Amino acid sequence: MNELIIKAFDFGIRLIELANYLDEEKKYFPLIPRLLECGTGISVYLQVSDSFPKSMQENCMQSYKLTVETEYLLELMAKTGVINEIQCKPILNDCRCIKEETRKLLGRI
Numbered sequence: 001m002n003e004l005i006i007k008a009f010d011f012g013i014r015l016i017e018l019a020n021y022l023d024e025e026k027k028y029f030p031l032i033p034r035l036l037e038c039g040t041g042i043s044v045y046l047q048v049s050d051s052f053p054k055s056m057q058e059n060c061m062q063s064y065k066l067t068v069e070t071e072y073l074l075e076l077m078a079k080t081g082v083i084n085e086i087q088c089k090p091i092l093n094d095c096r097c098i099k100e101e102t103r104k105l106l107g108r109i
Contacts, residue, residue: 015039
């Protein structure tokens with residue numbers, strides 16, 4: 001679980017770096033605030049799950065849902081040309097890895 005929490009935290013940092021890059025490049029994407037909320041939420045829900053085992057399933061499910069939403073937003077960014085496929089691929093791969101690990105964790109609860 002700790003490894004997943006660290007991955008989610010690092011992923012949140014990558015999303016902030018992406019948002020900063022888009023701002024510097026003057027590339028507008030109207031859902032950047034939501035992307036950042038999702039990235040933050042993924043990590044927070046996983047940390048709460050680790051601290052409060054009784055609510056682990058519910059919090060892991062929330063984290064999973066936010067990861068799915070983040071994946072969707074990243075795909076929208078790529079499809080609409082806000083970022084290109086090469087820029088999107090590593091971040092999207094990290095997102096999918098977190099989603100898969102969270103899904104596996106949910107399967108063990």
